[in-house]
Amino acid sequence: MSSTLVLVLASAALHSGWNLTLKRNQDPPAATTAVIALTGVLAWAAALAEWATGLGVPFGDGGAFALSLGCGLSEAAYFICLARALRDAPLGVAYVVARGGSILLLWPLCLAAYGERASLLQGAGVAAMLLGLVRLYPVGAAPGLERAGYGWAVATALFTATNHVLYKGALLAGARPWGTFALAMLVAAPVNLVSLPGPDRLGRMRRAALEAPWALLWASVQCAASLGLALFAMRLAGAAWVGTLRNVSVAVTPLLGWLVLGERPGRRAFLGFVLTVAAVVLLAL
Template structure:
């Protein structure tokens, strides 16, 4: 992986963990995620204003963008649910690790991503770190949160592949981001309306407007860096390396008062070691 792409993915990983940690701090993460994505949609639209050339030169790119948006909508809903019930470090590990296990076979068998000894070793070490980190038996309501984190894992794998296919069909990252979140936001709003809790979103904004704006801005920047890297690097490599955000999430969880055990700390070390192997120039 080129050094520039490596830096983009690592920065994206940190920002992704940071905006998830800020979402966890909100009193109602399910209401908070709606306001955060609303901010991200506005910022994504402003980013797309700087486009040069056609946003979606092919119908395939447009269709994959819509598909990515559907995956994003379910992912964001399940993410908020998992953060409501489970600790940040544990929920994040299950979601990102599960996505890794799903997307690598797809990338190699369907997207034609090449394998090298270093990438295989890196993926193996990183995967072992995810397994070690996740060897914690959830108790009480945390078990429900982990189940939702499993749903998030499927969605993360889905939107990574959809984004990669859209970019491969010529879609430009700013337009793709704006389209996907414009599809995801109505899905989130629909879940709030069905639950009769749409007023909680406005209450969340009034209660902590700066937190909502900061979280939305970090979310936007994280995805912008991800799509920029994904346009030039394979989906499996990007998703695997981006899972270094688990180590960042564990550190942020400690700052929020969580106390990860030895297994989670050991897993974080393995995750970082795998990232180094995966990102080592060929």
Template sequence: MSPVALMLVLSSAFFHALWNALLKRHEDPESAVVGVISVTVVCGGLWALGLKGAAFPTSGALLWGLVAGVLESGYLVSLARALRRAPLGLAYTVSRGGALLLVWPVSVLGLGEHLTPWAVAGAASVLLGMVGMNLVRPRGAVGEGVLWALVCAACIAGYNLAYKRSLSEGAQPPALFTLSLGVALPLLVLQRRRHEAGWGVLCRKVMARPLLLVTAGVLCTLSFSLLLIALADSGTGAVLTLRNTSIAFALGLGALQGERLGRRQLAGAGLVLLGAVLLGWPR
């Protein structure tokens, strides 16, 4: 990974943790995510203005972009549910760490990324950290939050692989970003509409904190756009794992919001972070 790509991924990691922390502060994250992604789609459309050349030069590029959008909607729904039920640090670490364990085998076997001793050590560290964080099975709402974080992990792994396939087929990042979230948004709206008493109730919940939603939407746009730019020229496994240094940012932001993890969970999060660095560090 080049130094420029490294800086892009680290910046993306910080913005990603920050918009997740803002979503956590909303009284109803599952409804608020609709507003965040609405802002993000608008920002993506502005980013795509002036695009030169074919946005999706092959049918494969378009198809993988659509697949990424469906997986993005699953990611956003499961993320909001995990954040509503579990602490930010716990939900974030399980979802991002779980995605690592799913992406690396596919990247090595299907996308030609090299498996090194550092990568094996990093994967082992991630696995040990996730097990350590959940040695005692979380109960009640927190337990449900961890399960949703695992669903979120599968969606994260899936949309990153779909993004990489679309980019390898020649898709341009601004168009891919806008398409995927444009697909995800109506799916999110329909999913939330089934759980509300009416459109008016949903709109009131979405607009309850407009400044928070706009800020989170802009940060989400920065996070995903920087990720796609880095992903275009770097391996999926390396980008995703290094981006998971955002776990450290999420733990810090969670602490600022008054969350406190036990020593075992902090040690587990540290192992996940170490594994991400070992997997993604340029060499």
């Protein structure tokens, strides 16, 4: 399990970085669309390289192909919700609710789909996660952007969980990690572009990319590597376990929001962060 643990922890470390880049952009939805497009190019390059080296057909049979397309629709919804959560809420709240909330959904879904079971300690982790998410809710905020951002983060949690379940199904059906990822991005990129409001969608995406081109390119590399590593880990371990351990990044992201963006959580939010980190530790045991 040690090699799998290394893959998942590396995936988690990379995941925080590209979320921070999107949060710092003036137009997170457009920047997200640009990152998806670039990530898709990287995923296709990796899938074709995998195929060329004789590691097998990247997309598997018809069932794996269909599940990979389903991953694309789920990824599209995930990216749409994530971009709006990052736009409307502090990075720490958006990220912790999105990643932490997904754990609450991921375990029962994986139990139903693949028979993955949780221990008593992991059950305690679910309870700690619930308490943490309650503490993170912006009670004192005006009924405007921050609460809307919390709602988008909850929706992001839902699609984070379905992403893991569908990817695991595609891998079990015979798809290669980079192949299923490449197909998913092929679906997600145009859906996200169409979801941008206004007539000048390509212009918005171009302006967001030109605002910090090297940062968005690096974010795309981080995004591709993060999910690629997670998919390779998912071939070796359960989707719920992988999804849970990837969320150790909830301990890093609020710190990045404080150090880089100047987001200082109050006592209520700080307790929420502590509870969610404790929950991840319990769920990973």
